[in-house]
Amino acid sequence: MKELFSEDSCRQQVAAFLGIEPQSLLASTHLFHELSMDSLGIFSLGMHLIKTFGIKIPLSEVSNIATYGDLYEAMERHRKELA
Amino acid sequence: MSQNPQTLDQHYDAALRRFRSDHTILMDEGNPISFQEFQLSVRRMTQALREAGVGPGHLVGYSLQNGLTAFTLPVAISRLGAACLPIYPLTPIEVRFAAFQSGRAQFAILPQESAEPLGQLCAAQASPLTVLALEDLLQADDAPLPQAISRPEQPFLLTTSSGTTGQPKPVFLSQLNVASAMSAAFDLSQYGPWVEETDYRAMVAFPQSTSGILMLLGTAFAGVCQVFTRSLSPVRFLQIAHAVEADAISAPPAWLEALLGIPASETNRVPTLRGVASGMDFVAPSLLQRLGDRFPNLEAVANGYGLVETATVFMVWKGYGRESFAGPTSRLSLTPGLGNELQVRGEDGAPVAVGEEGVLWVKGPSVIKSYLGTSEGFNEGWFHTGDVARSVDESTIELRGRRKYLIKRGGKSVSPLVVREAVDQSPGVRQSAVVGIPHALYGEMIWAFVVAEPGMACTTGSVMKTVREILPTHMVPDRIEFIESIPLGRGVGKVDSEALIALGTSLLQSMEA
Numbered sequence: 001m002k003e004l005f006s007e008d009s010c011r012q013q014v015a016a017f018l019g020i021e022p023q024s025l026l027a028s029t030h031l032f033h034e035l036s037m038d039s040l041g042i043f044s045l046g047m048h049l050i051k052t053f054g055i056k057i058p059l060s061e062v063s064n065i066a067t068y069g070d071l072y073e074a075m076e077r078h079r080k081e082l083a
Numbered sequence: 084m085s086q087n088p089q090t091l092d093q094h095y096d097a098a099l100r101r102f103r104s105d106h107t108i109l110m111d112e113g114n115p116i117s118f119q120e121f122q123l124s125v126r127r128m129t130q131a132l133r134e135a136g137v138g139p140g141h142l143v144g145y146s147l148q149n150g151l152t153a154f155t156l157p158v159a160i161s162r163l164g165a166a167c168l169p170i171y172p173l174t175p176i177e178v179r180f181a182a183f184q185s186g187r188a189q190f191a192i193l194p195q196e197s198a199e200p201l202g203q204l205c206a207a208q209a210s211p212l213t214v215l216a217l218e219d220l221l222q223a224d225d226a227p228l229p230q231a232i233s234r235p236e237q238p239f240l241l242t243t244s245s246g247t248t249g250q251p252k253p254v255f256l257s258q259l260n261v262a263s264a265m266s267a268a269f270d271l272s273q274y275g276p277w278v279e280e281t282d283y284r285a286m287v288a289f290p291q292s293t294s295g296i297l298m299l300l301g302t303a304f305a306g307v308c309q310v311f312t313r314s315l316s317p318v319r320f321l322q323i324a325h326a327v328e329a330d331a332i333s334a335p336p337a338w339l340e341a342l343l344g345i346p347a348s349e350t351n352r353v354p355t356l357r358g359v360a361s362g363m364d365f366v367a368p369s370l371l372q373r374l375g376d377r378f379p380n381l382e383a384v385a386n387g388y389g390l391v392e393t394a395t396v397f398m399v400w401k402g403y404g405r406e407s408f409a410g411p412t413s414r415l416s417l418t419p420g421l422g423n424e425l426q427v428r429g430e431d432g433a434p435v436a437v438g439e440e441g442v443l444w445v446k447g448p449s450v451i452k453s454y455l456g457t458s459e460g461f462n463e464g465w466f467h468t469g470d471v472a473r474s475v476d477e478s479t480i481e482l483r484g485r486r487k488y489l490i491k492r493g494g495k496s497v498s499p500l501v502v503r504e505a506v507d508q509s510p511g512v513r514q515s516a517v518v519g520i521p522h523a524l525y526g527e528m529i530w531a532f533v534v535a536e537p538g539m540a541c542t543t544g545s546v547m548k549t550v551r552e553i554l555p556t557h558m559v560p561d562r563i564e565f566i567e568s569i570p571l572g573r574g575v576g577k578v579d580s581e582a583l584i585a586l587g588t589s590l591l592q593s594m595e596a
Contacts, residue, residue: 016544019548040524040561041561043525
């Protein structure tokens, strides 16, 4: 059973994967510089979100993600495509 | 000058000088076995084997249930200068026959009920194997024990290594290897203030594994009463430990986990328990802490490390007092006084500097000279263990894990043990295992499989929060997967990494489909 995608649930899931509080995750939060993610970590986060929400982001797009805002927008765009 | 015994016979002769005949050397379930009974069994066995024609250089296969004879038979075989090939008794008779054949054993000893079908197999295949029924051996006359004739370098115990390269290989432990292992086993049992006590009782699990046999004989001949069970039942194990008022238990981590899964009752609390010795696998500090919660008088813990190629235990970590239960259990030192040496070597084959990581090489009385039929893995007496370690000093390392299980993620090697140690520190984690799952992009992904403590909040978020505080970014698991139990291999119950890799690979395929 996939979780329903929303701004709140996306923030909750990303924060959980990163082991941080959801409120500390802003659209401008840089995943690499501020949260010390590496590029493979971003892919792992992507897989976590695919598993949770059933929304797929192509690898080519994942490589362009730098901030939490980029990630949310990509997820939202592909959710709409699925709908 | 005192010297460690160089053969099993020297260990036994020292015991003959040390113990009174009424000394309780073993307990078979709850029943005490006196040293007098033990000696009588050894003498009868020796006499029976001699009458059957067993002598120097012979290989004697056997397959016996847990019981006095399973431990007196190796002593008798040693006394005649012969060697042992023990085969686990629950193995199908055809497999046992094949093992005796491939080891080129001249004799095979089994209980009557198994000796008959084995004899039929021998007759059908014109095998020269002489099959002896255990019951017949026990009818032999009591006769004086002959003088020991075994030499330290003589092969004594034929067993199989699970293989540092993943390929099982036959291994012959020499008398010196076995004697060193017995000394190391005794040292491992000396981890509390009770070492001088004469009625110290320790429960031993898996007494018929190679390490179990050596552990049991080594500690029993040094004065620790070893208590064994006839069946591999954790429930029964605890009940007997309670009934005999055991001071200590020695068992692999998976067995200790199984004990913790049994609800405490008036017949299994074991309030006398003060020590736990483990080994054969990574010992998580969280396991020790939960053991401390379950057994309120537990005050000392020990962890042994070794491989079949090192005749089992040759390095130890010991902790005394509750504060020591937090580890580090993977910081291991050579058993003192045995004369073994270690080196942590880098890719170039040269020893690394203190604090650096490399592969552990070992040399000394505990270490075999080579595998049967190949010198692979050996160089000028040094054995390449295949285990990754950080050098601490000339006799101490921090074990990082088996090289074949190191995770190669994005060009960096990650020790699953270090990741697991961090995962285990997360609240609500009952047990975990970490493996590398092959992936085209990563090389391997780090997957942590977690068994949550029932009733406790344990989520991806809570685990990630803990591990990100402890580990550098490249070591943080790529996925936390919650499962009901960690799969264990056969035998002593090590974590079945291959099963977890297969599970992770299948889950990954479904996620990417």
